[in-house]
Amino acid sequence: MKPLEGQVALVAGATRGAGRGIATMLGAAGATVYCTGRSVRGGLASGASRPETIEETAEQVTALGGKGIAVRVDHTVEEEVEALCQRIRAEAGKLDVLVNDIWGGETLHELGLPFWKQSPAKARLMFDRAVYTHVVTSRYAVPLMLERDRGLIVEVTDGDSFGYRGGVSYDVTKMAVIRLAFAMSRDLRRTNITALAVTPGFLRSEEMLDGFGVKEANWRDAVKNVPDFIASETPSYVGRGVAALAADPNVHRRAGRVVASWTLAREYGFTDLDGSQPHWADYFERTYGKPYTVADEAAYASWLGGSIEIVCPDWPKY
Numbered sequence: 001m002k003p004l005e006g007q008v009a010l011v012a013g014a015t016r017g018a019g020r021g022i023a024t025m026l027g028a029a030g031a032t033v034y035c036t037g038r039s040v041r042g043g044l045a046s047g048a049s050r051p052e053t054i055e056e057t058a059e060q061v062t063a064l065g066g067k068g069i070a071v072r073v074d075h076t077v078e079e080e081v082e083a084l085c086q087r088i089r090a091e092a093g094k095l096d097v098l099v100n101d102i103w104g105g106e107t108l109h110e111l112g113l114p115f116w117k118q119s120p121a122k123a124r125l126m127f128d129r130a131v132y133t134h135v136v137t138s139r140y141a142v143p144l145m146l147e148r149d150r151g152l153i154v155e156v157t158d159g160d161s162f163g164y165r166g167g168v169s170y171d172v173t174k175m176a177v178i179r180l181a182f183a184m185s186r187d188l189r190r191t192n193i194t195a196l197a198v199t200p201g202f203l204r205s206e207e208m209l210d211g212f213g214v215k216e217a218n219w220r221d222a223v224k225n226v227p228d229f230i231a232s233e234t235p236s237y238v239g240r241g242v243a244a245l246a247a248d249p250n251v252h253r254r255a256g257r258v259v260a261s262w263t264l265a266r267e268y269g270f271t272d273l274d275g276s277q278p279h280w281a282d283y284f285e286r287t288y289g290k291p292y293t294v295a296d297e298a299a300y301a302s303w304l305g306g307s308i309e310i311v312c313p314d315w316p317k318y
Contacts, residue, residue, distance in 0.1 A: 002030025002065065003247035008092040010034045010084075012075055012137045013102035016052040017205040018156055021235025022099050022242045023057050027066025029243040031097070034088060035061065036073040043072075052206060075102050075133035078140075085140040095144035097246050100137055100177065101156040104129035108169070115168035123169040131176045138184060145193050152246050153195040155181040156238075160199050160260040161292070178258045185256035194251050197258035200238035201280030202231055231283035237261050237272040244268040 004026060011023040015037035023033045037054040054070040061068030071087070073080050088095055108122040108129075134155060145151030155177040158165065165171040177197060184195035204219055212222035212229065223230045241264035245251050248268075262279040264270075271277050284292035 002028075004066075004096075004243060005030030007031045007096040007246065008034075008088065008094055009097035009099065009246070010036065010088065010095060010137075010141055011099040011101060012036050012073070012133070013100070013104075013156075014057045015039050015054050016050060016057075017101075017103075017207065018200050018203060018235050018238050019099070019101035019103075020052070020057045020060070021200075021237070021239035022101065022154075022156070023068070023239070024060045024064055025236055025239030025243045026097065026099075026246065027061030027068055028064040029247065030066055031243075031246070032067040032069065032092060033058070033061045034069045034071055034084070036071050036075070036084065038072065038074055040070070040072045050207060075137050076128055078136050081136050082140050085144060088141075089144055094148055095141055095151060097152045097154070097242075098138065098141045098145070099154045099156065099242060100134040102130060102133040102137070109167050111167040111170060113167060118167070118169055126169050126173055127176075130173045131180070134177055134180055138180075142184075142188075142193065146191065149192050151193040152251060153181070153184060153193065154242055154245070155195070155197040157197045157199050157258060160258045160263070181258065182256040189255070192252070194255045196245070196251075196254045196256065198238060198242060198245070198261070198264075199258060200235070200261045201233050201278055202228060203238075204229075204232045204234050208232075228283075228287070231278055231280055233261060233278040233280075234273050237265065237278065240270045240272075241265065241268070244270060 009026045009031045011019055011026070011033055013019040014023040014035035023035050026033050035054045035057045039050070039053045041053050041055050054072065058068030058070035071084055073084050075081055108126040110118045110122060138153060142151070142153065157177045158174040165174055181195045181197040188195055204216065209215060209219060212226065214222045216234070219232070220230070238261040241261045244264060260281070262281060265277050281292040
């Protein structure tokens with residue numbers, strides 16, 4: 001029997017990247033996974049520059065041994081989120097795992113610009129897409145967990161420290177969902193529902209691979225241009241971490257905390273798809289001689305596939 005067989009999960013923002021990796025690895029562990037997003041076959045999300053769809057994610061979930069269910073949802077629209085949760089109640093009768101991975105800020109983060117030069121309109125849109133959506137989805141999904149007094153809520157963020165993330169709007173957004181996990185854990189402290197935050201490392205997402213001009217099969221070819229890419233990981237790595245958390249009967253000990261994929265890999269003993277066990281923090285300290293604290297714009301430019309040049313004597317230039 002697979003560890004999550006019989007469990008029902010909702011991965012909000014499952015179209016690509018970490019969301020797809022989490023959805024598919026929950027499926028590989030046996031779960032039924034509702035995969036939501038705005039891009040569907042024949043109708044990509046407005047302004048979308050990527051071809052991935054939620055149907056593809058759901059099919060991968062099923063192929064790996066779970067049951068994938070694609071549902072087109074705009075999580076900024078409260079009525080659509082409420083209808084989604086009503087559907088889950090009607091079809092599955094419960095919800096065991098909620099993953100809030102909605103992002104949509106690929107063109108909004110303005111890394112490297114001081115806040116007085118950033119666009120307020122872009123900041124507001126990022127907050128709506130990547131923070132408000134998490135709040136409204138939790139508002140309607142968590143009551144399904146309360147009915148059975150059990151469940152796991154995962155907020156997907158970027159970084160497991162309080163270091164600066166290279167741009168005010170981006171930094172506030174990613175710190176906000178960490179705080180959201182903590183705040184929800186306080187409201188849930190007398191229940192058996194656990195809220196926490198999880199971060200991937202240097203993610204080899206579809207967008208990152210395309211940005212570096214490589215495929216998963218030859219991703220190491222990009223290392224000659226971006227040396228830090230050698231420590232990258234597939235989206236399935238953080239997915240295996242979330243699946244391990246969902247299967248852990250003692251997960252409540254992590255309530256309100258943020259934990260990294262590389263930390264979970266060592267604690268639970270899983271690997272990435274190729275059998276490796278990337279550890280971004282260890283790599284960073286070995287390479288740059290200082291602890292990883294997500295504290296510099298240049299490192300984040302590399303992480304996110306950007307091209308910001310920061311003049312700083314003890315940091316690499318990209």
